[in-house]
Amino acid sequence: MDMTVSILLTIATAATPLLIAAIGELVVERSGVLNLGVEGMMVMGAVAGFGAGFLTGSPWIGLVAAIVVGALFSLLFAVMTLSLATNQVATGLSLTLLGLGLSGMMGTGFVGLPGERLPNLYIPVLTDLPVVGKLLFGQDPIFYISIALVFGVSWFLFKTRTGLTLRSIGDSHTSAHALGIQVIKYRYLAVMFGGACAGLAGGHLSLVYTPQWVENMTAGRGWIALALVVFSSWRPLRVLAGAYIFGAVWIGQLHAQAFGIPVPSQFLSSLPYLATIVVLVIISRNKRLTMMNTPASLGQAFVPDR
Amino acid sequence: MKKLLIALMTSAAAMSVAVSAEAAEKLKVCWVYVGPIGDFGYSYQHDQGRLAVEKKLGDKVETAYLENVAEGPDAERAFERLARQGCKLIFGTSFGFMDAEVKVANKFPDIKFEHATGYKTAPNLGIYNARFYEGRYILGQIAAKQSKSGVAGYIVSFPIPEVVMGINSFMLGAQSINPNFKAKIVWVNSWFDPGKEADAAKALFDQGADIIVQHTDSTAPLQVAQERGLHGFGQASDMIKFAPKSQYTAIVDDWGPYYIERVEKVLDGSWKPEDRWEGIKAGAVFMAPYTNLPDDVKAMAEATQKKIADGWNPFTGPVAKQDGSAWLKDGEVADDKTLLGMNFYVKGVDDKLPQ
Structure with a gap:
């Protein structure tokens, strides 16, 4: 039983950064903007979180710094693509490249130093409950934020008027504009929300997952988050499922290896990615459903006519 | 003007x-x-x-x-x-x-x-x-002495001779203390991914290992050991700052003396292309201070280190291959060519080598 709990906790830690980055990108894409810079924003959040936590001695300040830096960094993307109408794919990719390089430069002084770790939640009695205690009441704070984000975003997109407006912009920015909705303003806010989430996801890496700073420590997690958004066909609850399936397959393959199951390790390592592809294939077989969910103006530049 | x-x-x-x-x-x-x-x-x-x-x-x-x-x-x-x-x-x-x-x-x-x-x-x-593998023999001995469960977790990157050599050397060291010692091996197929390395360490600990060994480059596995109150070894550099209570020692690469020597040779005109493979003896590999260890284990590690520095090779027979067939006869020392192309396990390794 202890082992099951421990495995579940490990899965939650592995899934949390993917989940947060993906839920942020989901909102961005729902507004019709494709930001491929998730990896870059994440790694910037990671270096900012570690740096601020290390310099002030408070991981909480680190957490805030990660969010703020992620949002500010995404602002660069927003100015380029929204105000200057540059190509979103190219701008997003360069944001990733810039983030990886810039964070490496900023982090030079932090290499090889142990960081501050965010403490796990502890509620007397509740956390000490057998089995469920640690799972429900004993995880790191960002885990609870991630779950709150999923339900918050789901409620916002589908139950509020602003959410409806945001989705309408993603489906047809021209019509939304014609109705007098400030397309660019909404998109700015959406992109910055995505940046803040990616920054937070990066902060999770450098403040909880592995409290340290090393160059390129995101190691491709931003790209997995991007895949998860498509995987979920732009639905928040499916992002939750996707991130945990991904985490479970990943942790499961490590356990399989340690258990000595004679399957080639390269195959096991590629399993999570394989699973993503399989689900993508299954989802995209239903063309009508995919069409219904995909934001129709995704990735298109929008220049207001007046 | x-x-x-x-x-x-x-x-x-x-x-x-x-x-x-x-x-x-x-x-x-x-x-x-x-x-x-x-x-x-x-x-x-x-x-x-x-x-x-x-x-x-x-x-x-x-x-x-x-x-x-x-x-x-x-x-x-x-x-x-x-x-x-x-x-x-x-x-x-x-x-x-x-x-x-x-x-x-x-x-x-x-x-x-x-x-x-x-x-x-x-x-x-x-x-x-x-010769990093020299240090791994010492790690094996320490692990076998210190482990309560008799199982170490071993996180590895890619199945290249360098890594296989390390696993074998570690196991020979461990078996010299406890013939039944086991190592659970997990390949993460990356040299450097702190997150994956941490996950692998957690998985190994969950399955009963109480000492973690790594042939990947980040400090993450040691941090997990520290969190769980268990132990491990640093890799490539001294990682004691990340795990002050958990690191026993680390194999540290020190290229400085070699580089200085080679540059000096160019300066005085005596540089010639050479084939140099040095280890503990020449100081190219050294062990970070032995910490968190009882005195007798520390003394044993230091004695082994001295023995290696005096020219003893961890790959000295009798050694059998994984399938039980003989590899090195009693007293026979493995030659460098075999080591550099090593693609088989020694007896007692509980893993199938990815080919």
Whole structure:
């Protein structure tokens, strides 16, 4: 039983950064903007979180710094693509490249130093409950934020008027504009929300997952988050499922290896990615459903006519 | 005004001549790294070696480096660029630079090249490597002494001879203390991914291992050990700061003395391409201070370290292969060629080697 709990906790830690980055990108894409810079924003959040936590001695300040830096960094993307109408794919990719390089430069002084770790939640009695205690009441704070984000975003997109407006912009920015909705303003806010989430996801890496700073420590997690958004066909609850399936397959393959199951390790390592592809294939077989969910103006530049 | 301008120009010209004259006196030595110097692992240690050269010979040499150079065709451009920029001695530090470096070395016969962990040479290209496996034998002994469950978790990157050699050496060390010692092996198929390495460490601990060994480059597994109150070993650099209560010791690569020696040889004109593979004896590999250990285990580790420094090879028979067939006869020592191409496990390793 202890082992099951421990495995579940490990899965939650592995899934949390993917989940947060993906839920942020989901909102961005729902507004019709494709930001491929998730990896870059994440790694910037990671270096900012570690740096601020290390310099002030408070991981909480680190957490805030990660969010703020992620949002500010995404602002660069927003100015380029929204105000200057540059190509979103190219701008997003360069944001990733810039983030990886810039964070490496900023982090030079932090290499090889142990960081501050965010403490796990502890509620007397509740956390000490057998089995469920640690799972429900004993995880790191960002885990609870991630779950709150999923339900918050789901409620916002589908139950509020602003959410409806945001989705309408993603489906047809021209019509939304014609109705007098400030397309660019909404998109700015959406992109910055995505940046803040990616920054937070990066902060999770450098403040909880592995409290340290090393160059390129995101190691491709931003790209997995991007895949998860498509995987979920732009639905928040499916992002939750996707991130945990991904985490479970990943942790499961490590356990399989340690258990000595004679399957080639390269195959096991590629399993999570394989699973993503399989689900993508299954989802995209239903063309009508995919069409219904995909934001129709995704990735298109929008220049207001007046 | 015109006179002043001419005066300025001539003095500027004179100054630039002075600068280049000084530059010509200094020997330019260059490095090519596969990773960022901030990895706090393999490339970091090579760069520490470069800094040691600067510190010792800074008045006679200037150094330069290129980091994050991908293995393959890109590497050729990197080496050629350094050669054209006036580097007189160039170190390539990764296995995958081998062919690129050989090619560029043939193109620039007046420039001296050295390549780490490879096996191809040329009249102006030498090779060097370090015997990391010597340290792993000591880790094996410590693990077998300290483990309560008799199981170590071993996180590994890729099934190349270097890594396989390390696993075998570790197991021989462990078996010399406890013949029934087991190691659970997890391949993460990456040299460097702190998150995956941490997950692998958690998985191994969950399955009963109480000591973690790694042949990947980040400090994450040790941090997990620290969180769980268990123990492990650092890799490539001394990682004690990340796990003050959990690190027993670390195998540290120290390239400084080697680099200084080679640069000095170029300076006095006695450089020749060589094939150097040194370990604890020459100081290319050393053990970080033994900590968190009882005195008797510490003494044992130090005794083994001394034995190795005196020339004993951990791969000394009798050693059987995994399937039980004989490999080394009693007293027979494995030759370097077999070690450098090692693609089999010794007896007692509980894993199927990915081919």
